[in-house]
Amino acid sequence: MSTLVATLREGLPGEAVLTDPAITASYATDMAGFCPAGTPACVVLPRTVDEVRHVLRTAHGLRVPVVPQGARTGLSGAANAVDGCVVLSLVRMDRILEIDPVNRCAVVEPGVVNATLSRAVAAHGLAYPPDPSSWEQCTIGGNIGTGAGGLCCVKYGVTAEYVLGLDVVLADGRLLRTGRRTAKGVAGYDLTRLFVGSEGTLGVVVRAVLALRPAPPPQLALAAEFPSASAAGEAVAAVMAAGHTPSLLELMDATTVRAVNELTRMGLPETTQALLIAAFDTPDPAADLAAVGGLCRAAGATEVVPADDAAESDLLLAARRAALPALEAVRGSMMIDDVCVPRSRLAGLLDGVAAIGRRNRLTIGVCAHAGDGNTHPTVCFDPADEGERERAQEAFGEIMALGLDLGGTITGEHGVGVLKRDWLARELGPVGLEMQRAIRRTFDPLGILNPGKVL
Template structure:
């Protein structure tokens, strides 16, 4: 420990190191339940690329594991510390280095908060679409590490589609530049995409070139109440089959609606079994919402209410953004899944989740990026009750198994981390797993980058 601190201090200011055990313990884990976390030896908060390089050279020399972190809003344990590691917190590297309206790019450091970037580019008439529910606190580096999505993915896509290039510090401290600043580019293997979603296991992202879009018109939102989740999912299928391109298409089940009302007094309709939110940011959103309203009514909606103003729309979107937070108040702990299935199987996924909840005698609320088929079943349980905790874990696993059975994936945007390691192996199969482990070995032959994550 003394040797590690001494070497780190040769290239870092003293205030960049935290060794107080009470403070370092607070950097031990992200927001995921049921994930092991160790005790870090030291927390380092670098401010420059050179300081990150120094940390990695030191870690390589001493064979010390390094766990990169952002805001620790993750839900898979990917940012959890391992015993004796260096926690490399990148939150102090939070500069927006460039916003270029001509090339429609932003160049940012990893600690930039998603919402801060969104507001900054908005001042230039531009738009950065990826918007996880935690956008007010999560960082771009964390978004890249877990390949985050968000509410607007149904129209605009996920983080991976907006990362054009990266500057990465490798395990041995070398600096790697990937990708481009241009609109097109196919030179060599796409290493940029390889790093997106790698959860800090291949290198430390210290700068990112992000694609931007012109700012769209303000969106209007429609809320439709349904007597069942299956009816709401039928409406989703009809909307997509008819060729509509909503900017947002979300489902909240009855449990989620009740939780949001209890937390924030939003006045959402508690008689509904499923609430569908659909938004358009087109030149004529009123006409688009009218067409969708007809499809919702044909699918069995009991009531369809289009928002008249942007303020009403923002209120509905805020209700959706509060879903996970609200469900966390139902019991003392939650396990948040993010199984993604084909849109055509979404109704089966939600109904199957309800059956799993009934089987285990648990409260499981579901909110979903319905346009993507990306569900977020939230298992609510008392972490002090061993039997309830066991049932929560079993239900979580059964939900993932159901997703795979329906032709889906165990994670649409939260990542694998510690929580889903065993399930990643099942989804990939032995050949793909062997190749992925080989890739990791190439980038990190000593195995010091975020050990114990992914596989």
Template sequence: MSPTTDTPLLLSRLRSALPPEALLTDPAELAAHSRDSAPFSECGTPAVVAVPRTAEQVEHIMRTAYELGVPVVPQGARTGLAGAANAIDGCVVLSTAAMDEILSIDPANRLVRCQPGVTTRRLAQAVAEHGLTYPPDPASWERCTIGGNIATGAGGICCVKYGVTADYVLGLDLVLPDGRRMRTGRDTAKGVAGYDLTRLIVGSEGTLAVVVGATLALRPARPPALSLLAQFPSLTAAGDAVAAITAAGHTPSALELLDRATTEAIVELGHPLLRPGSAATLIVESDSADPAPDLAAMAVLCRKAGAHEVATSATSKEAYEIIEARRLVSPAIGRYMASRGGGLTAFIEDVAVPRTALPELIGQIEVIAERYGLKIFTLGHAGDGNLHPTVVFDESDADEFRRAQEAYDAIMAAGLELGGTTTGEHGIGTLKREWLERELGPVSLELQRGLKRLFDPKNLLNPGKVVTA
């Protein structure tokens, strides 16, 4: 624990305006809230975990910590994959998980107001009752929270057509590091008054302010979708199919790519449509007004690009079966890990490149896997160039752990060399600070550090994450 934290004084001050159940000090609770889901990222032991239920309680926590000079680390569901929610020694972990109210749903203006602890799944289910949808769909959508999605700028499978979290955040209710409250954004469909502080906060990973409320845009419910699955003899052929689909003006609601290792793992799991021996698999979904001819046209483009297996759905049941291949990625990787005897870590990475560079990056990842003697499963959102290489390794094996770290760095370097970015939707956290500095350059980095100092002059809010002060 940090020697600068006077824990008894901190707890006494916090208890003056918080109920006993809002403060967790049991060692098991502190350990459970010490980190998110990212390996390779350091974490510390918090002095206390604060679990407020109201914005006023958050204000009290922030004012107290600011006056005492105690760092505060905001947390949601801890499903993040960059170390952005990792505790530091002696800090206050501020969990917004109990702030889970959906405040209002406004069908006429197509917006919803909610607290940050609402899960993405629950929000989607609530607005669906009004014939509306909240499109962002991170893979962890059953557990992840709206506050965490906003903090990381989360994406998902349907981003290729519907965009990412930032495209749906209209306004935010915030508490600043010194405890002051403010609101950004607006409820109107249009608005350009002043600097766009809402967009600045989205993706800032809890380093500038604590989100205590959000106003989100909604869309009409998505129509029923149909799907196709195409398998290719080479990565180049799959890349040509993606390029052809985009060039032809199609707007699929999902366009997912699986590499050879991932395809084989799902084949071994027993999916009825996947065949062994493919270098790449595309999974395409269309929810257009008339998806059948749309899919038929995309199937033709896949065959022209060299697909040797193409399956299209005619019913919602068949469409589900195809999309199920994408959902089986995690179970398939889990089965592989179990075959190695268990005790392994599967680290889901996040790198994005221009769509045309996707096959080359996947090819380089396969070379990296061979070079470092590791199993790497690569899947991703082909429609927007965002890949998720999953490195499987044994953390207890020092040599394998080292090779996994080096492979991770090699993947980051390959992405940047191809004109890409080190993160498409997972964030920077502690894991990618050095890579962010390489990506941004000195001028941009200094401006970003200046923004951090402006919002947080004492460097107390999630310090050491994203950019160093």
């Protein structure tokens, strides 16, 4: 360790290398539960690309593992330390280097917070659409690493669709530039897409060129109450089949609604078994909401309430963003699943999750980016109750198995990390797993980048 720290300090300011165990321990985990974490040898906080290259060259030469981190808001353990590693925290690389309104792109460092970028480009009449629920804390580098989504993805797509190019420091310290900043480009293999969602296992992103869009008009929302979660799922299918493109289509089941009310005192309707929130940012959102409201009623909605203005719409979205912290407060801890299924199978997943909760005698709340079929069944449990912890783990696995059985995937936007590593093999199959491992070996033959994650 003394050689490691001394060599790191040769190319880094003294305050950028942290070795106090009380401090480094605070960097050991992200927000996921039930994921093992080791003790880092040190934490480094570089500010420049050259400093990141120095860290990787040092680690490569000494064969020391490196765990890249952003804001550690992840939910799969992908940023968890391993024993003896260098934790490479990129939060100090937080500059927006350029905003280009003509080419509709921004150039940023990985530590830029999602909401900070969104507000900066809004001043130019532009928008960066991907908006995870943690957008006020999560970083662009972390979003790229996990392939993050958000509430608006049903209309505007996920992070991968906005990453035009990357600067990546490879495991041996070489700097790789991928992609472009042009509107079109198909030269060579698409290495940019390969890095998106790779969770720091192929290289460390130090710069990103991101596509922007013209800022949309303010959106208008409605809330529809349903007698069952599956009825809300059927309404989602009807809305999408009718050709509507809402700017968001979000669902909260009864457990989630009650939890949000308990945490925020927002006064959401607790008589409902499922609350569907739809919004449009079209030229005539009221007309679109009226059409969707009719489809919701036809699917069994007991109440459809359109917001009067953008302020009321924002309150509904704030309620949805509060869902995960509210569910965590129910029993003191939670395991957040991230199963995504075809929209046509959403009702089946919701009914199946409810059955899993009853069978395991657990509270499981579901919030979802329903327009994408991307659900977040959240298993609430008391961490001090060993039996409840075991049932929570069992239920978590049953939900993932259900998602695969319905033709879905084990993760829509949170990534694999440690939490779902064993399940990835089941989804990919032996040939797919072999090819992905071969790709990883090509980029990192010594296996020092985020070991134990993903594959």
